[in-house]
Amino acid sequence: MENQMVTENYSIVKPAVWAGSMEDQEIVAAIKDSDFAQKQMSEGRDYCYFLNRIHYTTNQENSEYSCMAYTLNEPSNLERASVMEIVVEENEVYQIHRISVIRDGVLIDKIPDMKIKVLDSENESSGGILSSNKKINVTIKDLRLYDILVLEDSRVKVFTERDFMRKKFSKYVWVSPDNYWGYGNYRFTFINEREEPVAYKKMFFRDEQGHVIEPELNQLKKGERFIFEAEHYINTVDSGREIFPFIDFATESTWKDLSDYIAGIYQEIFDTASLEAFAPDLVQKLNAISDQDEKLQFAIEYVQNNIYYIFNADEMNGHRPQDPAITYQNKQGDCKAKSVLLKVILDYIGVESSVVLVNFRVDYYMKYYLPSLLSFNHVINKISYKGEDYFVDATMRDEFGRIEKRGFIYFLYYLEVKPGLELQQRKSYRFPYYCIDEKVDFSVKGNTGTLEMDTTYRGNRANSLRRYFKHTNKREIIDSWNNSLFYTLNYSGDRNGTDVRGIFRDAAIEIISDDKVQNELKIRYTATIDNPYFTDAQNNRFLMYFDRSILKSAVRDYTHKDFLFWHNFDSEKYEIHLSTDQKIDTAEKYTVQESNINNPYFSYTSRKNITKSGGTVYIEYQPLINLEIPAEDFEQFRKAHHIVADSNFGLGLDIIEPGFMNMLKFGFKKHFK
Structure with a gap:
């Protein structure tokens, strides 16, 4: 590159000596459509012919160098390549070494087609986030689908006195690349030019069977390099269930x-x-x-x-x-x-x-x-x-x-x-109070139900709910409660698609008290409900209250192999009263069913009192929080939550319809059930 341009935040220059550089003919020769490349592109991936990344560190600066060539076969990638934004810190410079495309086998320099703008990166300054970062906006005209983009650039951060910590200590984490891409050649290099040794630790690399390999720990003295290189490389990590391999580099210390x-x-x-x-x-x-x-x-x-x-x-x-x-x-x-x-x-x-x-x-x-x-x-x-x-x-x-x-x-x-x-x-923890303490009274006479809920929120729940009430429209708050109760009362099962405002008539919610010393916020929700029973496909009626917020679906659905389950649920207490002027089945299995779980990581009780016209369920949930569930204990932990989900998170009443024939029908059903 003959012409060099230098400004405060970016420059167009040759790469540093330690980075090396490829000549034009070397780049063209490296663009080979191998069987591996054809396979990746036929599967709809964009393909990177080569990627050479280098992290270079001294006691005076950190630098990142990259040289890569990749396809623009997808419109989204073409858009991202046409307009790039790079955020640089104070005293950091973005260096452009080469921007070219290979089109029909010819290498074309695109630096003359490039425009650069330097913008302040202060989007969040009104929220108290101050930064002298700058945003480098690079626009490249006339990029075309099926071009191969060659990009060679660096970021150089020279330390100031304010960066005394980064002068003394190095820290860098390499993470394996996105598994969308296929790479003909992938190379990462860490160069230590600091006076102090830099240790490195390889974590979550896997063998051919997919098992995590024991961590590799070593060090780099001044002038030494670490190199990770692979050909025909695709990251095979299952991102939903596995941790990406990473290498931690840090100045050796205790x-x-x-x-x-x-x-x-x-x-x-x-x-x-x-x-x-x-x-x-x-x-x-x-x-x-x-x-x-x-x-x-x-x-x-x-x-x-x-x-x-x-x-x-x-x-x-x-x-x-x-x-x-x-x-x-x-x-x-x-x-x-x-x-x-x-x-x-x-x-x-x-x-x-x-x-x-x-x-x-x-x-x-x-x-x-x-x-x-x-x-x-x-x-x-x-x-x-x-x-x-x-x-x-x-x-x-x-x-x-x-x-x-x-x-x-x-x-x-x-x-x-x-x-x-x-x-x-930090030690694990049990709440000395119930974060949610709720009493529900749902009374039905004729075909009209009256619902009253008194809830006390404590700790984080009280703090977050105060903010919610402070910043949210009252109608929106009521709709939120109505939507939750739409599922809790199982109306989603027989009147899905109905406007909830028409179901919960005269719904109202108020803050009853707010004790900022005990950090307790008490609210009351009331509503009148016409047609309060859930009716199934056989026209059987039920009065139901199953609060799905009690269920911990995250536990029952957890599948990650590497992350341990992080236990961070609130303690909860519920007293739910259901009453009706109809006869109910007082012997129905799920109506009378109770539970008592004493898992090492939580206790859960569901006690009931059933009468001829209603019932009450008392639910108490006390978790041991702020800990990871050990792998060997997790399945038993999951099983305990399945028990909670087996109709132990609320109360349901089966209505016995009046009339002689209905009584016969009910007796027949019970006899042959």
Whole structure:
């Protein structure tokens, strides 16, 4: 390439020496329509003749190089190739080395047909997400179906002082490619030019029988390369049931060494922070509260609701937190800033706490990853109070309650910012309260039913429902309840397609009380229902109430081979009363059936009281949450949920129709059943 163009965010240049480069004749020679290529294209795949990817890391920069040639046989791929968007971070440059097409066997340079625009990538700035990222928009005119696109480019990120963490530590995860593509030749290279060794760990690769191979762990010293290469390559992973193979690369270290390093950074902040000095008005408010429970709740909610959360991507990429005095003065900060301020406040009121590093998005993989501070993307607080540990996310809003009644955060792995600690696993948990506590009264006289539901929501349920009621139209809320009850009362079985507003007459829903100390929200739903019975194809009538939200279909349908089942259900309690002025079958099997399940991971009871004109079912469900169900226990766990689904999640009454002939019919049916 003779002409070179350089701007702040992109450049048109030759590739770096370490990347190498293919000459035009080499590229044309590499485009071979082999039997493998023909087979992939005949099956409707687009085909990549070759892909050469390189990750190059030093203590001053990270670079990604790619050279590939692939077909544009599908209109969707042609559209994506014609308009590409690349987001670059601060101090990152997108380098274009070659854009060409092979058309009728001729290599055509498309750089003259290329237009580039640089746009701000600030789509979410109004939501408190700040970033100096730029979006590079590349438009290539006159690409045609059945062209072969040759794209050679790089991304070069030079570290600034703000990237001190990435200067010191390397972290990169290679994931096997999408299984849509077929590759004639696939090559990935990791080049370590750092002063420190980089360890790598190969995970979830499989043998010819599909069994996961034991992880491979090794290291790369400065100047060494790791190469993964395959010919006639298709990723055979069953993406619905298996984890894609991946390789984790990280600067060789231990969790204890990393916790020592990060603890020192945070301790410098805590050693100089004085709440009395920078927040005397807040200290005055805290001192005016005599009850310690109330003081703790005030401290948490002050930081959550009064300090505006700003996710500054450039700041988050480092790990040095903002001074709490600045956070307090500006009333804004990222997760690190808010968590540090909360800890300073908790230190002042005498509540033990610490800052912890987490990554909710890849929490499952933390047990497999190599030790690295760059595996974390979020900071929260761990609070030790009255012999229990609680986790609080200072970036959340509209969360309420005493510490034991606040919303529960689901995750397993975290690194506490204290010296000499390993990666820790959070303990499993049982709710000390029922997240849903519901009482239902469905009474039918003649052909009219009156339905009343009183429900108390606690913990996460109370917090989320407050937000829902706050931001949702009242009519939409009522429709949501009506739609749920349409299935609960089994009206979907005999009047599907009917407008639910016509079924649930005079439906109303109101908040009865909202206790933000106990974090309890109570609501009442009422409706009048004409034709309240479900009628089957034989004109038999039933009064039914089976709440499908009690069923845990995710358990019964679970099929993943590699992921363990993540148990995170709420505790629930129901008292359901059904009454009618008709005679009912008090001996019907499912009407009187009860259940009592004591699985190691949940308990479930369904107790009943049946009378001649109705019945009551009492359901209690208490799960052990925030854990993965061991593979050897899962089928028994699944079986227990099948028992719940076998008519043990509600109550159904069989109506005995009046009249002598109906009584004979009923007696005959019962005798020969």
